[in-house]
Amino acid sequence: MVNNWVDNIQSLLFPGFCLVCRRKTAGRRDLCPGCAAQLPHNDHPCRCCALPLPETSQPGSLCGRCQNSPRPYERVTAPCLYQGEIQRLHQAFKFNRKLAAGRLLSELLCDAIEASNLPRPDLLIPVPLHPSRIRQRGFNQAMELARIVSGRLDIPVDQFCIRRRKATAPQSELTKRERAGNIRGAFAMQKQLMAEHVTIIDDVMTTGLTIEEIAMLLRRHGARHIDAWVVARRP
Ligand SMILES: [Zn+2]
Ligand SMILES: [Zn+2]
Incomplete structure (x- = not known):
């Protein structure tokens, strides 16, 4: 009241x-109801990796890749598609540091988590950036999102649990084959993991290789349940 x-x-x-x-x-x-209704929602995601599936697919379906090879995580939640206004808001946030856009994107992610009845994790881990990239950009967009999600959903966040030890080239600039080699071994644990259920936080999921790499690392270090929350999935 x-x-x-x-x-x-x-x-x-x-x-x-x-x-x-x-x-x-x-x-x-910072979003009116009319514009909220027009955003590109990820209405038919793969139950595991959140890849958008055809509109005719049954709720809870798996994409071909998730049917054929198990993923190192249980589920990705990605409420939006990376296109249209979501792409514009994300670019304003990531490249021009428009924090209002980042806050709005975090709120969309929190809405999706609150609307679902998924079990809440013990810990949020944002995808780390290499220190050289933080110096260049001034901030880690995944950390900003995680901080807001942590505050609203009351789940602790640990940005120092994992570090990025390789300054990898942006995945978007590489071929499919180069991407896997680029990200392999890119992360290392910095301290003992004190949580059983961990959620990885990122802004956009493209191939999913980054989240898979971190999920495998967390699993090797004792995490029993791993999922990922991202704002948007690139189709
Ligand atoms: Zn509007
Ligand atoms: Zn899938």
Whole structure:
């Protein structure tokens, strides 16, 4: 009740501002209901890797790859597709450090987690960046997302559990074959893992190789349940 009052007063004092159509919004969220409905939602994901499947597929279906080879994680949750306004918001966040866009993307991810009845993990681990990349970009976008998700869902986050020991080339600039070699051995544990159920947090999932590499590392170090929450899946 008190929270509702605080929310109402805050939304009067600081109305939201839709980051898509640039109109004022009634609530505090920077997205109006009309634009929210138009976002590219990942409505038919593979149950395991969240790859978008044809609209005709049954809920809970697996993609061909997940049917044929087991993944080192249990499930990826990716509420959006990496296209249209989601791609635009993500680029504003990642490359121009528009933190309002990052906050909105985190909120979309939290909405999806809250709407699901998936078990909550003991720990969130953001995909680490190599120190040279952090110096270049100024921040780790996965860490920013994890921090907001941690605050809203009340799950601890540990950004120092894993480090990136190889300054890998951006996966998007490589061929399919080069990508696997690029990411292999790129991460190392920095300390003992004190959690059984761990969720990896990232902004966008493309091939899934980064998340697979981290999941295998976590499994070797004692994690029993591993999943991943990402804002968007590239089809
Ligand atoms: Zn709007
Ligand atoms: Zn799959």
